[in-house]
Amino acid sequence: MDTNAVFKALAHRERRKLLDRLFAENGQSLNKLCAGLHMTRQAVSKHLRILERANLVATLKRGRDKEHYLNPVPIHAIGERWISKYQPRHLGALHDLKNRLEGKGEKRHE
Amino acid sequence: MDTNAVFKALAHRERRKLLDRLFAENGQSLNKLCAGLHMTRQAVSKHLRILERANLVATLKRGRDKEHYLNPVPIHAIGERWISKYQPRHLGALHDLKNRLEGKGEKRHE
DNA sequence: TTTACATGCAACCAGTTGGTTGCATATAAT
DNA sequence: ATTATATGCAACCAACTGGTTGCATGTAAA
Numbered sequence: 039m040d041t042n043a044v045f046k047a048l049a050h051r052e053r054r055k056l057l058d059r060l061f062a063e064n065g066q067s068l069n070k071l072c073a074g075l076h077m078t079r080q081a082v083s084k085h086l087r088i089l090e091r092a093n094l095v096a097t098l099k100r101g102r103d104k105e106h107y108l109n110p111v112p113i114h115a116i117g118e119r120w121i122s123k124y125q126p127r128h129l130g131a132l133h134d135l136k137n138r139l140e141g142k143g144e145k146r147h148e
Numbered sequence: 149m150d151t152n153a154v155f156k157a158l159a160h161r162e163r164r165k166l167l168d169r170l171f172a173e174n175g176q177s178l179n180k181l182c183a184g185l186h187m188t189r190q191a192v193s194k195h196l197r198i199l200e201r202a203n204l205v206a207t208l209k210r211g212r213d214k215e216h217y218l219n220p221v222p223i224h225a226i227g228e229r230w231i232s233k234y235q236p237r238h239l240g241a242l243h244d245l246k247n248r249l250e251g252k253g254e255k256r257h258e
Numbered sequence: 259t260t261t262a263c264a265t266g267c268a269a270c271c272a273g274t275t276g277g278t279t280g281c282a283t284a285t286a287a288t
Numbered sequence: 289a290t291t292a293t294a295t296g297c298a299a300c301c302a303a304c305t306g307g308t309t310g311c312a313t314g315t316a317a318a
Contacts, residue, residue, distance in 0.1 A: 042161055045155075045158050045159045045160075046159045048155050048158075048159070049156045049159030050305095050306085051152055052306095054155070054230075057234075061234065067264075067265095068264070068265065069263090069264060078307075078308065079265080080265095080266090080267090080307085080308075080309085081307055081308075083266080084305095084306075085306090101264090101314095101316070102265070103265085103315095104265065110234040110235065114235050116231065117227060117235060120164075121223055121224075121226065121227035121231050124171065124223045125223070162276095177295090178294070179293085179294060179295085187276085187277070187278090188277075188278065188279085190277085190295095191277055193295075193296080194276075211284095211285060212284065212285040212286065212294045212295070213285095213294065214295065
């Protein structure tokens with residue numbers, strides 16, 4: 039998985055909004071996804087291509103529409119490998135702090 | 149919290165590497181953090197400022213050194229509000245899929 | 259077969275990003 | 289006091305990003 043592509047894809051409000059919309063209703067067409075976004079269809083298309091390259095959405099051409107489907111796997115992977123690393127895993131922040139002060143090692147990722 | 153600033157700050161390999169380094173050893177000085185990165189100290193300083201503005205690192209001037217401390221809170225917040233939303237929360241992917249097919253609503257964030 | 263609609267593609271452009279170099283400043287060490 | 293070290297600041301620059309417009313193409317509807 040291209041972690042960098044995923045982070046870069048997530049680093050834009052409108053793209054996160056698009057994911058949000060697909061989460062709410064999967065399989066929407068380009069035109070449908072454009073509604074309410076303050077930019078041209080072509081701009082939205084570019085954003086969707088970025089999400090697609092990051093493997094966050096998959097597409098399916100059906101008739102003259104292009105359906106967009108959310109793929110949660112890369113987000114899950116980032117959560118697992120990246121986010122959870124920085125979080126208290128056991129009994130809250132105090133326990134975590136204690137671990138750090140004791141110098142206990144942690145697995146590193148990426 | 150400025151979610152966008154955090155995502156943008158994370159959308160760069162070297163900046164994630166810097167967080168990694170601070171996770172491994174907190175409180176490092178600018179010079180120490182430069183070691184092994186293929187760019188000038190000034191560039192690293194810029195990256196650190198971006199992390200600082202996103203509230204991902206806090207700094208403390210001590211003598212002629214500037215110490216950098218990791219702040220895991222924004223990452224935690226993103227994990228809570230953003231990442232976990234896209235993840236199976238209960239008994240694995242099948243359960244999650246079942247929920248979606250049943251059209252159960254989920255809280256939305258941002 | 260026309261006409262309308264959904265999308266694709268390419269050129270272009272302004273603003274941002276990510277890096278550099280050069281110099282200034284502040285603190286520590288000799 | 290002098291020298292060395294750690295950092296700060298500003299100007300500059302190439303490359304990338306995020307948007308536009310204009311036109312082409314493919315599919316559905318009348």
